[in-house]
Amino acid sequence: MLEPLKPVSRSTRVVLGAAFFLLFFGAWALATFGGWIDGMFLKDPVYTLKIGWELFAEFNFIRDVGVTIWRVVGGFVLAAAVAVPLGIAMGAFKPVEAFFEPFVSFARYLPASAFIPLLILWAGVGEAQKLLVIFIGSVFQIILMVAVIVGSTRRDLVEAAYTLGADSAGIVRRVMLPGAAPQIAETLRLVLGWAWTYVIVAELVGSSSGIGHMIMDSQRLLDTGQMIFGIFCIGVIGLVSDLLFKWLNQRLYPWAF
Amino acid sequence: MGFLRVEAVARTFPGLAGGEPTRALERTDLAVEDNDFIAILGPSGCGKSTLLRIVAGLDQPTQGRVVLDGEPVSRPGPDRGMVFQSYTLFPWLTVRQNILFGARAAAEVADRLIVRVGLRGFENHFPKMLSGGMQQRTALARALANDPKILLLDEPFGALDNQTRSLMQELLLGIWEADRKTVLFVTHDIDEAIFMANRVAVMSARPGHIKADVRIELPHPRHYTLKTTPEFSRYKAFLTEHIRAEALKAVEQGAA
Numbered sequence: 001m002l003e004p005l006k007p008v009s010r011s012t013r014v015v016l017g018a019a020f021f022l023l024f025f026g027a028w029a030l031a032t033f034g035g036w037i038d039g040m041f042l043k044d045p046v047y048t049l050k051i052g053w054e055l056f057a058e059f060n061f062i063r064d065v066g067v068t069i070w071r072v073v074g075g076f077v078l079a080a081a082v083a084v085p086l087g088i089a090m091g092a093f094k095p096v097e098a099f100f101e102p103f104v105s106f107a108r109y110l111p112a113s114a115f116i117p118l119l120i121l122w123a124g125v126g127e128a129q130k131l132l133v134i135f136i137g138s139v140f141q142i143i144l145m146v147a148v149i150v151g152s153t154r155r156d157l158v159e160a161a162y163t164l165g166a167d168s169a170g171i172v173r174r175v176m177l178p179g180a181a182p183q184i185a186e187t188l189r190l191v192l193g194w195a196w197t198y199v200i201v202a203e204l205v206g207s208s209s210g211i212g213h214m215i216m217d218s219q220r221l222l223d224t225g226q227m228i229f230g231i232f233c234i235g236v237i238g239l240v241s242d243l244l245f246k247w248l249n250q251r252l253y254p255w256a257f
Numbered sequence: 258m259g260f261l262r263v264e265a266v267a268r269t270f271p272g273l274a275g276g277e278p279t280r281a282l283e284r285t286d287l288a289v290e291d292n293d294f295i296a297i298l299g300p301s302g303c304g305k306s307t308l309l310r311i312v313a314g315l316d317q318p319t320q321g322r323v324v325l326d327g328e329p330v331s332r333p334g335p336d337r338g339m340v341f342q343s344y345t346l347f348p349w350l351t352v353r354q355n356i357l358f359g360a361r362a363a364a365e366v367a368d369r370l371i372v373r374v375g376l377r378g379f380e381n382h383f384p385k386m387l388s389g390g391m392q393q394r395t396a397l398a399r400a401l402a403n404d405p406k407i408l409l410l411d412e413p414f415g416a417l418d419n420q421t422r423s424l425m426q427e428l429l430l431g432i433w434e435a436d437r438k439t440v441l442f443v444t445h446d447i448d449e450a451i452f453m454a455n456r457v458a459v460m461s462a463r464p465g466h467i468k469a470d471v472r473i474e475l476p477h478p479r480h481y482t483l484k485t486t487p488e489f490s491r492y493k494a495f496l497t498e499h500i501r502a503e504a505l506k507a508v509e510q511g512a513a
Contacts, residue, residue: 159315160345160396164359164403165335174358178349255349255383 043225052229061214065233068199068210071127075134076195080188083142090143091150091180092172104143112137113201125206130199137198138191145187149180182249182256189245196238260291260439261312261407266321268307280464281307284321287458287467289407292437296444296454297467298496300504304465305443309411312441313339326406335361338405340413344392346384352395353380359403370398374428390421397429407439414449426452427481434478447500451475451492452484459499462506469499 008016025045031037032044043051055061090097112133123129153176161175203212211230218226250257268282282304289295299305310316312323314333323330325337338359346355356367371380374394384392393413400408410429414422430453433440444450450457451473459469473492475483483489 154345156341156343156345157347159313159333160339160341160347161358162315162333163313163335163337163339163409164399165361175347178347181349253349255385 039224040222041224043223043228048225048229048232051223051225052232055214055226055229064210064214065237068203068212068234069237071130071202071210072134072192072195072199074127075131075199076138076188076192078131079135079138079142079191079195083139084146084184084188087143087146087184088150088172088177088180090147091153092176097147097151100143101147104140108140108144110136110140112198116202116205120206125208130202130207130210133202134195134198138195141194142187142191145191146180146184149183149187150176153179182253185245185249185252189242189249192241192245193238196234200234260293260326261287261289261441262324263287263308263312264321264324266308266311266318266323268304268311268316269319282311282318283464283466285466289439289441292439294433294440294442294453294455296442296450296457297460298444298447298450298457298500299460299465300462300500300507301445302507303460303462303503305445305460306411308460308465309339309409309441309443312407313337313409315339335359335403336406337409338400338403338407339409339411340393340396340400342412342415344384344389344396344416346392346395346399348384351381351383352376352387355384355395356399356402358399361404362399362402366404367398367402370402373432374398388421389417390425393417393425394428397432401432401438405438407441410440410442412444415444415446422449423481429453430479445500447493447496448484451489451496452479452481457496459496460503462503463510468503471496 028042029045032039032042039047052061086100090100115136116129116133119129119132123132157175157179158171161171166174199210200212200215203210204216207213207216211233215227215230218224218230263285265284265286266282267280267284270279270281272278285308287295287308297305297308307316311318312325312330314330314337330337346352347358350358353367353371356362356370357364371377374397376391376394376398379387379391384395387395397413414425417425426449432438433453442450442454455473457471457473458467459471460466461468471492475488475492
């Protein structure tokens with residue numbers, strides 16, 4: 001039956017993947033409808049879906065979703081724009097790495113959420129503060145991972161390029177960059193997932209819009225249905241963005257898959 | 258004199274963590290004439306790859322120097338094309354794009370080479386879709402397309418199976434017989450060295466140096482049936498004796 005590493009057909013994969021979702025919702029329904037859990041702590045799936053519909057229809061929840069997506073993407077793009085070039089420079093040139101690496105390794109452990117009070121002081125409670133939280137949370141991670149990827153470029157490919165007449169700039173541009181691109185894209189996909197965590201934390205504190213803010217508001221009303229629906233929305237958006245990223249990577253780098 | 262001159266080249270690698278330094282290559286002299294085909298034959302770990310890497314400019318000698326066509330070698334350059342034992346095609350480029358990587362590679366030359374090495378129909382394949390033999394043929398075409406003054410081959414067929422390896426030898430020999438490019442070929446395979454080269458330089462066990470320089474007086478063009486002739490066998494017997502003694506030394510040193 002179960003053989004290590006034996007591939008599974010596409011249809012079986014879809015069925016198995018969907019089956020767990022069904023199981024999950026089934027267990028949830030059983031626990032709530034069956035009266036095992038008090039509705040005060042956990043609403044049933046049908047109510048949650050209904051309240052979700054109301055959120056979109058009556059409370060313009062789509063605007064909150066839009067605001068949150070914009071914050072994640074904005075902060076993430078800013079972080080990537082700084083981190084990818086710096087990471088490439090560090091991976092390719094050892095003195096650059098020696099200069100930045102110790103500080104970045106230290107900064108990586110600074111928790112982005114701990115900066116929120118400070119950032120509110122510096123940047124207020126507007127969009128700049130939200131973007132900065134995501135920026136701080138993502139930028140150091142991307143720098144280090146990109147540096148490692150570029151630094152592990154195959155030595156023999158570099159040597160082959162040298163014997164074909166490439167110079168230092170040519171090695172970076174024609175060997176290191178194209179070779180590292182698929183893995184860099186995978187890293188960005190991973191960090192984008194983390195950025196979703198930071199945005200919600202940023203929105204829980206001092207915010208007047210966004211999915212995190214809605215969840216915070218629902219807590220005041222003790223509406224667990226809304227809270228769970230908000231959390232679910234994040235999951236769905238995360239899944240969709242992940243699939244999009246994967247699809248794009250496979251389109252861009254067919255040689256790597 | 259010579260087109261390529263290896264002058265008193267030696268290479269010592271510093272010891273790891275305060276250990277004894279490794280003498281990979283002892284003072285070595287070698288002169289290669291223009292358009293000649295030289296094989297460097299030796300047991301594994303004898304420093305023959307180190308010598309080739311120094312000629313390529315990928316490694317620096319501790320002493321001595323390498324001169325190609327009057328110019329001292331200090332760094333790698335397009336005048337010394339190289340084919341490596343490992344598969345070094347750029348995975349993100351197709352066969353044709355790989356062959357065109359070199360700054361001096363021209364489109365029509367690339368197309369001619371694709372036909373020459375039997376890769377027509379595979380121009381737009383990525384390396385991972387090719388067999389090992391096809392990858393090495395592409396690597397050979399890539400080195401040739403850049404029109405180097407000398408072709409350096411570091412056991413390029415070492416990872417291939419026997420049949421493919423024989424076909425590759427014939428292919429390379431055919432190209433050499435047609436174009437007469439200067440070739441320096443590193444191998445541990447005695448048959449391969451005799452079959453293709455005009456001169457075989459036998460290297461000793463570590464620390465490596467050239468201990469015999471044998472002319473292979475077999476006429477060109479050479480056909481694969483040459484490998485079963487008495488003349489071929491005589492060369493083989495002679496070189497086998499040399500290599501065996503060195504291989505035994507290498508085993509005693511724990512290098513092989």
